[in-house]
Amino acid sequence: MNTAEEKLKKIASKETSKWVEKAQWRVANENWLDKSAKIALTILRTIREKGLTQKDLAEKLNISPQHINKILKGNENLTLETISKFEIVLCITLMDIPSFQTTIKSVPEGLYVPPAYIKMGLPSQKLSYKEMQEPITCPVGNEDSNRKKAA
């Protein structure tokens, strides 16, 4: 470094900026921060369109204006409960969870299949990727008789 740079170093504060630490945190948490930002923007555009203020929104949701302000910056790790409250009060959809589409084609005779697995797929079945893509259907019978067969 030359003289001017050395002089600059000398007059600089001993305390370093928090930027590096904050930037690294933002990079590590990028995925959910992106979602939080999109949710905040959707809420902000909706309240502008409806002519509401952040204070009105705070009152409707029964939360403090300071908390609303923090959420609308788009850096908050929101709970599903909070997101649902916004959706109800503003009559909008902020998150859309895709429905399960898998159906089971056949089940070995005598095997008891809990109803939840009929929807989600059998956890113990080892299927190739190609096999997993094929639709399977299951003749859903009486749960009690399935259990009796398994016993």
Add this chain to the structure above:
Amino acid sequence: MEIIPIFETQNQALYSVKYPDHEIDEFDWLFDLWQDITYLEVFFNSNKSDLGFFDPISIEDAVMQTRSDAKELQKQILAIKDSDEKNSKFLNSHFIPLDNITYKPDELEKCKAYTSIIKKGWIRLYAIRVPENSYVITGGAIKLTRTMMERQHTQRELQKLNNCMDFLRSQGIFDEAGLKD
């Protein structure tokens, strides 16, 4: 006015100005601001007529584009900080002289930074270069007009650059012969 180190390596250094009435330095504050959706929504709503300077773009897209450009700039600066001899990345490749001043070593220059990868981007970091490889960030802006004089918020950034130059001069940083604005 204080000069706060962002990072320092053997070959280069990035600093930021911290103003007495601000809790954090300008560089840190700008990245907070460019991630703040409320600020960006209000900014683009107030400056929507300037959005026509670029290709037509909605306020929603302008907000998300700004946030995305800030994220990209953030990654690039972190990469410069973490670069080593084998994979050198330099601040000099990010900063170009302001007002198209001809580059001359050992001169005090007003410089601006922009992300070279992001084309048509409007976020700007403004800095004073202390030759050879040190930069002092004085501020930044979302620049939607061709020149900085056209809007108050960008005019203010020019003033901040001048104030910082005066401060650095007063600290004897530039007392060599040949110093020019």
